[in-house]
Amino acid sequence: MNKRRPPKSPTVPVRSVNRAQAANYLRKAEQHLAESLEAFSAERWDTAVLLAIHAAIAAVDAACVASAGVRSASQTHTDQPRLVRQLLPDNENAHRAATQLEALIDRKNIVEYEARRCRPEDAQTSTKQAQRVVEWVRSVVT
Numbered sequence: 132m133n134k135r136r137p138p139k140s141p142t143v144p145v146r147s148v149n150r151a152q153a154a155n156y157l158r159k160a161e162q163h164l165a166e167s168l169e170a171f172s173a174e175r176w177d178t179a180v181l182l183a184i185h186a187a188i189a190a191v192d193a194a195c196v197a198s199a200g201v202r203s204a205s206q207t208h209t210d211q212p213r214l215v216r217q218l219l220p221d222n223e224n225a226h227r228a229a230t231q232l233e234a235l236i237d238r239k240n241i242v243e244y245e246a247r248r249c250r251p252e253d254a255q256t257s258t259k260q261a262q263r264v265v266e267w268v269r270s271v272v273t
Contacts, residue, residue, distance in 0.1 A: 156193035
């Protein structure tokens with residue numbers, strides 16, 4: 132007998148998506164990640180960070196679509212980690228991925244809108260975090 136409680140309805144605004152589309156979101160995440168790693172190799176730190184962030188965002192969309200047939204419709208990316216935790220409350224890997232995504236989203240405003248340039252350490256950390264998120268999502272989608 133399964134004693135787990137069913138997940139509560141998400142408090143984050145969501146949009147229904149056919150679960151078959153999860154693979155498309157994952158492909159986008161993998162493309163962003165590949166380009167992020169290429170930018171890292173070419174020492175284009177700002178580009179590497181920004182693409183790592185977008186890789187993780189697309190990957191989490193894939194996980195939400197695969198697991199619940201929804202993706203975030205919120206106006207802010209900061210709701211995405213909360214949505215993952217709500218949809219997969221008993222999944223420790225989902226919680227770790229959400230934490231990685233939170234760290235990436237914290238850098239998003241800096242890299243997109245502020246004058247400060249990213250450093251090699253920022254790019255290294257961001258690409259590793261995005262790799263962890265995409266790796267987890269591959270196990271959810273496939």
